[in-house]
């Protein structure tokens with residue numbers, strides 16, 4: 001598969017899903033349809049100039065691949081620049097730069113299989129989850145799905161109606177349980193935060209964990225960590241638990257000074273960057289900004305989205321030398337074994353390094 005690239009597309013529809021969440025449908029011209037063909041649970045990277053600054057952010061697709069739509073959903077964060085822009089400014093008809101789909105938050109579909117899935121979502125984590133649920137219910141007619149979805153209040157529930165419609169359509173195969181932390185629901189089991197204890201109680205009472213084929217978790221850090229710990233303690237195998245992290249901290253590179261502005265004392269490594277068959281040589285400090293930042297400053301069109309070590313958009317193969325990574329969250333053990341690195345997190349530790357974005 002060629003590496004996804006940015007294309008300037010047109011916003012088809014902007015729809016308020018809740019007070020703080022907006023979904024955005026994007027028109028894809030016929031000539032680019034192949035570049036935006038996606039798998040359930042994948043994300044797009046959006047790029048726009050917000051208050052004079054170019055920003056890019058990954059956003060998960062919330063529809064199924066056969067829906068005929070390309071749609072993401074963006075939840076406003078406090079003082080969030082891109083999420084604020086999408087929620088307050090973006091309109092139908094606007095142009096927006098969109099990088100093609102990436103990500104692995106999905107499991108293989110088997111139309112004849114009888115499988116059991118558990119999804120655990122918190123807040124905007126429902127976005128890649130609903131894409132998966134819609135797809136599985138349609139593509140695997142004998143499989144069953146349980147969703148545990150945590151929010152603060154009822155009015156924060158994103159896709160509330162869509163989930164209710166899906167439940168009506170697949171009454172015997174989809175169970176949806178809303179858990180609210182700031183309201184008191186009728187049944188105490190559904191009150192509180194999605195902590196490890198709460199998830200353990202919910203999972204063991206609402207589904208047969210021993211029979212689960214897959215569990216998917218997407219939400220704030222405590223939901224991901226607590227959910228995984230709970231399922232492991234209930235006997236689920238690690239490799240059957242899929243987690244999508246949205247990042248938790250100021251991840252975007254635009255928050256850091258550019259590599260040219262950083263005072264660097266000391267040696268630099270000679271780093272060759274191979275991208276779309278072109279080799280560019282840059283000098284990267286042993287201590288300082290990562291390879292991706294220096295390459296970007298040198299006008300190499302290196303791919304990135306979160307810059308926080310979670311999305312893997314900046315993945316490249318290390319074909320010579322060695323690097324040290326600050327965070328390797330997004331990489332699977334077999335990718336590390338195969339020599340892949342996250343260039344947004346990588347600092348050279350040898351004088352000569354070669355990284356290949358095409359590999």
Ligand SMILES: Cc1cc2nc3c(=O)[nH]c(=O)nc-3n(C[C@H](O)[C@H](O)[C@H](O)COP(=O)(O)OP(=O)(O)OC[C@H]3O[C@@H](n4cnc5c(N)ncnc54)[C@H](O)[C@@H]3O)c2cc1C
Pocket residue numbers: 043057058059060061072073074075076077078079080081082083084124127128245246247248249250251252306310311
């Ligand atoms: C693979 C992937 C998929 C994603 N999918 C979605 C999605 O479907 N819907 C969605 O709404 N978001 C999604 N995100 C998060 C999104 O990319 C942005 O990080 C988020 O919208 C914040 O960007 P911002 O410019 O508004 O905030 P910024 O201006 O960058 O930051 C504003 C404040 O929010 C904090 N912050 C930044 N990012 C996060 C975060 N993720 N969680 C908590 N606090 C944060 C910062 O510390 C800062 O205080 C996804 C992220 C990844 C890595």
Ligand code: FES
Pocket residue numbers: 303304305306307308309310311312313314315330342343344345
């Ligand atoms: S840009 Fe997301 S992991 Fe590097």
